[in-house]
Amino acid sequence: MELLMHITADRIIAFVERVATSIKAERDYLTQLDAAIGDADHGLNLDRGFSVVLTKLPTVADKDIGTILKAVGTTLVSTVGGASGPLYGTAFLRAGMVIGDRQTIGAINLIGAFEAALEGIQSRGKSGRGEKTMIDAIAPGIEAFKAAHFRGIDLLEALEEGLVACEAGMQATIPMLATKGRASYLGERSIGHQDPGATSAYLMAKALVETVRM
Amino acid sequence: MELLMHITADRIIAFVERVATSIKAERDYLTQLDAAIGDADHGLNLDRGFSVVLTKLPTVADKDIGTILKAVGTTLVSTVGGASGPLYGTAFLRAGMVIGDRQTIGAINLIGAFEAALEGIQSRGKSGRGEKTMIDAIAPGIEAFKAAHFRGIDLLEALEEGLVACEAGMQATIPMLATKGRASYLGERSIGHQDPGATSAYLMAKALVETVRM
């Protein structure tokens, strides 16, 4: 077996489809998490968005990766609403802009895309780490992926290391006091609950790893 | 012991007080009965009225029986509201008018008062027997009292016979289909519940017998 070095556009399509499936499957779980510290709509919001994304994918199926990701971003912005819509929408848009008209990407491109996505979320959300948001799953995930890649290991393995860190980051939101988003209105009462956005971010990372692994 | 033949004005005062006490004690029970087939206020309505009656009684304590009963009637009309206010109010008013300025009354006066009261209820309520109302307890009670009296027995015993018939009449409302008052709106669903007004009428009859017995 050849070492996996590249991800093609049709893998990206498969990744987005897998995210949509995973979000649908975990819709009620995400919404439940949001009921505890938010307004009980996170799963509904993302599922609504990714359902429309699925209907849009055929129109970009033969396009470059940047175009695909930007289409996902625009669709999310236009359909999700709430906080997660602009945040994930911006993330996919920025990733798409960084990747541009490539048909295949490698680890370096991925790192660039991830970092642009994270930077988009942070500037749109005026937020950083430790505020009990999706950032707390995404940022450690990217760091671990980057570190693994620079240790010279295979793309899939590096992604898997990133996923482990992402999951740990998600779990680390449980004891946190929320200072951004709706959960922050609860003050102390936000402590003890896992952040819904961190959870959906983890589900997306998991979908990426699973797509690459196939 | 001398046979009881007469009821004095202070016995009437005691009777009204006993009614007030009994209604207060059974307030929630009457209201519960009304919740099943009416609007859950019968006990509240009567208790409100008789509580005010109690405060008015001292002003007529040394008056004749007609004045006492009319004061009760006016107070009930002015404080009870609902269907039972005008009905019981009219009943006491009419009884008071028939008895007039007597200080003592016997069985014949009682019969006249009862019949005037019933006639007042029926004309105010445009109702008759068998419609699942207070009339179904009152009318048989009066009949039995009358019959017993004309058999020549003691006033108390005659009243006791009347009370038995009154109680039976109250219970006979259970299988009836209501055709007057709020319960009639329930149609068939009114069947199987004891009428609250028939129940309060029985409580008043019982209070009368107990007062006379003392």
Place this chain on the structure above:
Amino acid sequence: MKKLINAPDDVVAEALAGMALAHADLIRVQPDPLVIVRADAPIANKVGIISGGGSGHEPMHGGFVGRGMLDAACPGHIFTSPVPDQMLAATRAVDAGRGVLQIVKNYTGDVMNFEMAAELAAAEGIEVATVITNDDVAVENSTWTAGRRGVGLTVLLEKIVGAAAEAGADLATLTALAQRVNAEGRSMGMALTSCTVPNVGRPGFDLPEGEIELGIGIHGEPGRYRVALAPAAEIAAMLVAPILEDLPFQRGDQVLAFVNGMGGTPLIELYLMYRELHKLLAARGIHIRRQLIGNYITSLDMAGCSFTLLRLDDHLTQLWDAPVLTPALRWGH
């Protein structure tokens, strides 16, 4: 029981005190006997229009006192008709020599108490006429009941008759108008939940999660039928069918459509129900010329709604459109 109240016995008096404080420009609340009177009553040369009934139906009737609607309202205890002393006081307060019209919802208690008040007022030389509303088609056979109940149509009737009174109509004309409105309107209601009378402390009846009551009145009494919870479209059909059959309403009729909430149902659901009503009427060629949507004749915290349809002609439409300035309804000023 969870309510924003102090002692259950004080709910009505305290809420009325709040109303009086809030709307001192429109109404005044006279204590003992308790009456809500238009601030500028009596109005010279105007027939007085009064109504009343048990409390717990807010904004009815107190919220409809003001210019172009009621001159006075008599609030009873929760779900208990007021006493004759109140109607007599109201009658005295609003009579300007041209007589007083009593608008009474058809309930045994209300009818009898208003009747006694009318006798007392007549004895004082005040001309009193009474119109009884009985628009509730849920009560089917009125020979076997105390007759149909007065429900939603009462709101529309008070508005229309109030407008005619404001325009100077005499007592006979207003009585005939009120009777006509009553003849041309029908209502039907349903409950998703029961309601809790403060003095009782628990719901009037149990209504399990999957069931609703059809043909309810406005006093937390059970309805005529219990059926399974259904989609809004089906509930709307169950409400509208008996209304249309009863008058009957005809293809080509123009109506005032009133979607009323029972107190605990939010506006989003009432608008959704209005859409269903509109579809059902459109399919039968009945045209909604005017509408009213909101919580206007309620049963405390009951969730549910009622539909009222009133057949309109140009005259009734004009009276509906005429200016009204009350705590609960205001337009055209």
Place this chain on the structure above:
Amino acid sequence: MKKLINAPDDVVAEALAGMALAHADLIRVQPDPLVIVRADAPIANKVGIISGGGSGHEPMHGGFVGRGMLDAACPGHIFTSPVPDQMLAATRAVDAGRGVLQIVKNYTGDVMNFEMAAELAAAEGIEVATVITNDDVAVENSTWTAGRRGVGLTVLLEKIVGAAAEAGADLATLTALAQRVNAEGRSMGMALTSCTVPNVGRPGFDLPEGEIELGIGIHGEPGRYRVALAPAAEIAAMLVAPILEDLPFQRGDQVLAFVNGMGGTPLIELYLMYRELHKLLAARGIHIRRQLIGNYITSLDMAGCSFTLLRLDDHLTQLWDAPVLTPALRWGH
């Protein structure tokens, strides 16, 4: 879950369709992206005023579209902020060349979506200004939160700014006015019960019989504190104290007092709460110059209420009194 709905996914669209049918004289509902627009928009020479947010707060905001208030409203899904496409469509629909003011309640999602829309509108050459309302004193330390939430004051602000826009004020003046209103008003809310999002099917949180939530927002989220159910007088005191301290309001201040129901609380309780509020303010020498009482910014079927106090001067009072003609607020026409 017991609601007058069809499919949970269709609630917002169907309720809006009902609104459009009911109020075709005042508003039109544009589909895809969904926007409620004043029937006669754009109004020549007038700055456009738009707002929006998640649905489930009816009548806010759609019920406030019309003469003298909003030119357009963007309804999101239940409790979910609308998407930028909607605000962009609204902006295009109401812009008459004098710019558009966005009134945004302070929630992360709303702020971000309106911000993206403003960027897109600016790119099209439309002048857009944004004012964020954040009147909720329940959120104490805004350095540790996304900042205070926008709640009841939003209704008052939309009315006042809408009146000024109708009178011809320019965008800068309106922006400054809106900021001033936001600075002069504070709110605090409480819940007796949770509410049920149709797509979720059960209440957002459990609230046992003897407990209430203090410091809730308007999205069925839990509040800041859970306390024992108390008499209305005590609840009113718990709501009013943090409001008065925060601005702070002073002896001699004149205020607009807004007692708002959360959707499932009947008017009788709101009037009762108004009396308590009135007493508390009178005791502190604060004079209620204007009032609004009713269910105007709601959380679906939640039972509970909020208080909003806005300090008034003559100018704000005049703007409050100015004519308004919308589905939910109408006077002075």
